[in-house]
Amino acid sequence: MKQYDFKQMEKRWQRKWAEARAFAAQDFATDRKKAYVLVMFPYPSGDIHMGHLRNYAIGDVVARYRRMQGYNVLNPMGFDAFGLPAEQAAIDRGVHPREWTNQAVSTYRRQLIAAGISYDWDRMVNTSEPAYYRWTQWLFLKLYELGLVYKKDSPVNWCPEHGVLANEEAADGTCWRCGRPVVRRQLSQWFVRTTAFAEDLLAGLDELPGWPERIRLMQRNWIGRSEGTGVIFEIPALTESIEVFTTRADTLFGVTFVSIAPEHPLAERLADIGGTREDLAEFREKVMRQTSIDRSAEEREKEGLDLGVTALHPLTGREIPILAADYVLMEYGTGVVMGVPAHDTRDFAFAKKYGLDIVRVIEPLDAEDDILPYTGYGVMVNSGDLDGKSSSEGIALLNQRLAGAQLGGPKVQYKLRDWLVSRQRYWGVPIPLVHCEKCGWQPVPEEDLPVLLPEEVTFSAGDTARLANNPKFVSAICPRCGGPANRETDTLSTFMDSAWYYLRFCDPHNDRAPFDGSKIEYWMPVDNYIGGKEHTVGHMLYSRFVCHSLHRAGIIKFKEPFRNFFSQGILYKDGAKMSKSRGNVVSVDHFLEHYGADTARMISLFWGPPDRDVEWQEGGVEGCARFIKRAYGFFAEVWQQVSDAPQPPDQVKSQTAREILRIRHLAVKDITASMDEWHFNTTVSSLMIFLNQLTEVWQEAPAEVQQDNENRALMKEALLALVKLLSPMAPHLAEELWALADQEGFVMHAAWPTYDERHLKQKEIEYGITVNGKLRGRITLPATVTENRARDAALADERIRKQLKGRKVMRVIVVPGRVINIVAK
RNA sequence: GCCGAAGUGGCGGAAUGGCAGACGCGACAGACUCAAAAUCUGUUGAGGGCAACCUCGUGGGGGUUCGACUCCCCCCUUCGGCACCA
Numbered sequence: 001m002k003q004y005d006f007k008q009m010e011k012r013w014q015r016k017w018a019e020a021r022a023f024a025a026q027d028f029a030t031d032r033k034k035a036y037v038l039v040m041f042p043y044p045s046g047d048i049h050m051g052h053l054r055n056y057a058i059g060d061v062v063a064r065y066r067r068m069q070g071y072n073v074l075n076p077m078g079f080d081a082f083g084l085p086a087e088q089a090a091i092d093r094g095v096h097p098r099e100w101t102n103q104a105v106s107t108y109r110r111q112l113i114a115a116g117i118s119y120d121w122d123r124m125v126n127t128s129e130p131a132y133y134r135w136t137q138w139l140f141l142k143l144y145e146l147g148l149v150y151k152k153d154s155p156v157n158w159c160p161e162h163g164v165l166a167n168e169e170a171a172d173g174t175c176w177r178c179g180r181p182v183v184r185r186q187l188s189q190w191f192v193r194t195t196a197f198a199e200d201l202l203a204g205l206d207e208l209p210g211w212p213e214r215i216r217l218m219q220r221n222w223i224g225r226s227e228g229t230g231v232i233f234e235i236p237a238l239t240e241s242i243e244v245f246t247t248r249a250d251t252l253f254g255v256t257f258v259s260i261a262p263e264h265p266l267a268e269r270l271a272d273i274g275g276t277r278e279d280l281a282e283f284r285e286k287v288m289r290q291t292s293i294d295r296s297a298e299e300r301e302k303e304g305l306d307l308g309v310t311a312l313h314p315l316t317g318r319e320i321p322i323l324a325a326d327y328v329l330m331e332y333g334t335g336v337v338m339g340v341p342a343h344d345t346r347d348f349a350f351a352k353k354y355g356l357d358i359v360r361v362i363e364p365l366d367a368e369d370d371i372l373p374y375t376g377y378g379v380m381v382n383s384g385d386l387d388g389k390s391s392s393e394g395i396a397l398l399n400q401r402l403a404g405a406q407l408g409g410p411k412v413q414y415k416l417r418d419w420l421v422s423r424q425r426y427w428g429v430p431i432p433l434v435h436c437e438k439c440g441w442q443p444v445p446e447e448d449l450p451v452l453l454p455e456e457v458t459f460s461a462g463d464t465a466r467l468a469n470n471p472k473f474v475s476a477i478c479p480r481c482g483g484p485a486n487r488e489t490d491t492l493s494t495f496m497d498s499a500w501y502y503l504r505f506c507d508p509h510n511d512r513a514p515f516d517g518s519k520i521e522y523w524m525p526v527d528n529y530i531g532g533k534e535h536t537v538g539h540m541l542y543s544r545f546v547c548h549s550l551h552r553a554g555i556i557k558f559k560e561p562f563r564n565f566f567s568q569g570i571l572y573k574d575g576a577k578m579s580k581s582r583g584n585v586v587s588v589d590h591f592l593e594h595y596g597a598d599t600a601r602m603i604s605l606f607w608g609p610p611d612r613d614v615e616w617q618e619g620g621v622e623g624c625a626r627f628i629k630r631a632y633g634f635f636a637e638v639w640q641q642v643s644d645a646p647q648p649p650d651q652v653k654s655q656t657a658r659e660i661l662r663i664r665h666l667a668v669k670d671i672t673a674s675m676d677e678w679h680f681n682t683t684v685s686s687l688m689i690f691l692n693q694l695t696e697v698w699q700e701a702p703a704e705v706q707q708d709n710e711n712r713a714l715m716k717e718a719l720l721a722l723v724k725l726l727s728p729m730a731p732h733l734a735e736e737l738w739a740l741a742d743q744e745g746f747v748m749h750a751a752w753p754t755y756d757e758r759h760l761k762q763k764e765i766e767y768g769i770t771v772n773g774k775l776r777g778r779i780t781l782p783a784t785v786t787e788n789r790a791r792d793a794a795l796a797d798e799r800i801r802k803q804l805k806g807r808k809v810m811r812v813i814v815v816p817g818r819v820i821n822i823v824a825k
Numbered sequence: 826g827c828c829g830a831a832g833u834g835g836c837g838g839a840a841u842g843g844c845a846g847a848c849g850c851g852a853c854a855g856a857c858u859c860a861a862a863a864u865c866u867g868u869u870g871a872g873g874g875c876a877a878c879c880u881c882g883u884g885g886g887g888g889u890u891c892g893a894c895u896c897c898c899c900c901c902u903u904c905g906g907c908a909c910c911a
Contacts, residue, residue, distance in 0.1 A: 214829055218906065221828065226910075246911060259911095302909080327909045337911050346909060415910055533905080606849070607837060612830095613904080617837055619850035626864095627849090682839070685848035692848090768844030773892040775844050799878085813891055819843045823891045 004632035006596030025074040035071035040531030044104035049585035051571035051578035054604035064728035068752040076505040078125035127497035134450035135514035137432040158185035164424040189422035210564030224415020230408040233311040245333040250394035253383040254361035257339040259325035274308025348373035426466035428491030436478035436485040529562040573616035598730035605680040645712035664718040668755035
């Protein structure tokens with residue numbers, strides 16, 4: 001039997017594909033439908049492992065399948081190349097981030113090619129190159145033009161020695177470099193107003209039936225729409241009033257105090273009036289010191305401070321105290337909350353601690369449940385003329401009443417926050433804004449883009465504001481008045497780079513615009529977006545936001561970039577996610593060296609359904625490697641016998657021929673179905689079954705049967721079908737066999753085989769016979785059997801008669817082609 | 826706490842109302858071999874029986890149905906996401 005030498009053969013096909021530009025997508029092809037298949041592009045670090053490969057294999061199987069179905073496929077890849085680890089490597093090893101990044105990019109690319117992934121590399125993008133980030137800056141300025149960019153104070157993790165830290169650098173509340181405690185410090189930073197599209201982003205989810213429901217749900221929860229009531233509290237000591245948001249207007253009569261976030265600007269003014277200025281400063285200091293860890297500590301006692309000022313209850317006119325409270329979030333709602341101790345757990349604990357009044361205003365419907373705080377709905381009491389109304393009636397009436405009195409009314413609140421895009425880092429896209437003493441912040445004119453990231457940089461330990469320390473970079477001219485100005489020295493979050501890269505793939509070399517409108521129209525939206533669920537609310541939401549805004553600006557015609565989303569599972573090993581830091585990676589290079597790309601692709605899909613997390617199993621690897629060897633050996637041997645067979649006749653006579661025909665059509669049916677459902681693990685099974693059945697039918701046949709022209713003709717067709725069906729999963733093997741069979745072109749461009757139900761029919765079918773649902777026997781019946789005959793045959797079966805002895809047959813149910821159930825008492 | 830996903834042989838998994846365990850791994854037995862590896866053949870859910878066969882079996886409990894891994898209700902476990910959201 002001929003041996004399959006994967007090392008040499010895989011290399012050869014990869015070269016031939018590249019030479020023929022076999023993976024190239026064709027802009028504007030009208031003879032075929034387009035299919036845009038996209039796997040989330042990676043941050044390039046080190047090299048890829050089998051966990052990554054599984055994701056790329058999923059996308060590649062889809063892309064190759066679509067090509068064979070006749071689609072014009074766009075299957076691109078690029079690199080999210082800005083970001084922290086490169087800067088880290090620079091500090092640790094003294095390599096320039098660009099060099100480090102480019103090194104990683106070329107390794108990734110080499111490995112992806114070696115795995116036979118069919119990317120159109122002519123379209124590769126690298127977000128750290130000026131040719132790309134120029135247009136990231138353009139995008140930022142578009143958002144700026146649309147009034148969606150603004151600056152505000154926001155806290156950062158701050159280490160006195162190392163400056164601003166990312167969350168993962170301050171994970172346990174101490175600096176990862178020096179171990180000093182991390183404090184929160186206010187810094188003026190750039191934000192993008194994602195909240196302006198909250199309603200659109202929410203509504204858009206309903207038009208994405210191709211997204212898994214749980215992913216849509218996560219986005220929905222993240223946007224966090226909540227309907228309620230705005231309530232205005234007048235503050236007699238101040239000419240201003242404050243507004244709160246509540247979903248429980250029915251508890252309004254139970255409000256006994258108002259709490260405000262300590263960092264709220266108004267808190268300071270209130271403290272001035274109340275004479276508690278210093279107390280507030282101290283309190284605020286204390287709260288700001290709390291790292292995220294302290295904040296999330298369970299059952300942490302709430303702390304507050306009476307500011308010494310009162311507000312007026314909008315309905316009763318009673319004076320109620322205003323307190324600063326650490327459980328009130330500046331970022332949500334108005335940063336001010338009404339306190340209803342009787343019906344809110346937090347307010348209750350808070351009121352107990354600070355001796356505030358507790359007034360019950362809701363009676364539960366179930367009198368048993370009569371302990372405070374009672375947070376459920378019920379009947380209103382102590383609420384003036386609203387006594388006796390239900391919670392929902394009360395909410396409706398109070399909405400009306402407050403609106404009528406100009407004291408608030410119905411309001412919708414979102415949990416979604418604006419997008420913080422400033423990073424105090426070097427290795428990122430410079431924010432294209434300059435600050436002029438006279439004219440304030442000014443956008444860099446489009447024709448002056450890109451604002452180049454200076455290549456010279458020193459990575460001394462210490463603060464991270466490397467651009468701010470570069471006078472050549474900082475000094476600029478105000479585009480408005482021509483006077484001296486300073487450049488913004490923050491860079492953009494890499495989420496901005498990745499929020500639009502899928503658009504750039506449609507037109508990656510355009511140097512006059514980020515993309516050509518007609519190309520975008522042709523390719524977008526992405527038909528199958530494949531990636532990890534960890535990006536569900538970050539990247540996926542920002543990308544949607546960018547398209548919604550570009551749509552509003554009239555630049556693109558669609559709002560939703562990803563028609564279908566497939567959330568791939570994670571590969572685990574030794575109970576943990578495969579990652580370099582865990583030291584449990586299986587290197588792709590190592591695996592390819594031992595088993596080759598086809599085995600790597602197959603096993604990574606065979607482990608389990610692609611959307612499910614799976615555990616690395618050494619065992620299955622051998623199975624796939626063996627399958628590939630057997631497929632090659634069987635094909636090479638049998639092809640010699642059948643290659644010169646004549647065309648098969650229209651009507652097949654011999655039993656062997658009919659069986660080969662049936663096996664082939666069944667395989668096409670099963671494999672097509674599992675591909676369509678993305679159940680690639682069962683695709684692999686079906687391929688194995690197909691080969692097993694062909695082997696069996698052929699090897700058991702005597703020589704004269706193998707020499708029969710009809711049988712040979714059908715075997716030849718079956719073998720060619722096998723090669724095509726193998727092609728998406730094991731493309732190198734398939735090409736090798738295709739060439740061995742002397743077929744034209746690449747099998748990857750051949751048409752996907754079809755099947756005909758007529759050939760699936762068997763003359764005889766084995767039925768299971770069950771008595772009261774339990775299997776008691778089997779019987780083989782002609783496929784054309786009538787229900788009556790099937791029933792009689794089942795009842796006549798000896799085993800069944802024994803089972804039924806002494807029992808009375810009540811009913812018999814015949815399920816055609818499957819089972820006969822006898823109901824007996 | 827809230828939301829979501831998942832629990833099937835020794836292992837990965839298959840079957841979404843019709844013969845549970847396809848396919849693969851592992852294990853056992855056999856063939857080839859001086860021997861081993863590789864390869865091939867057979868067996869392999871558990872328990873009972875010399876056997877033909879019988880009983881049990883998809884996290885647990887209940888229900889619907891002629892029939893439930895599959896649908897409904899309650900519970901348990903594991904894993905993910907969010908978490909002072911007013």
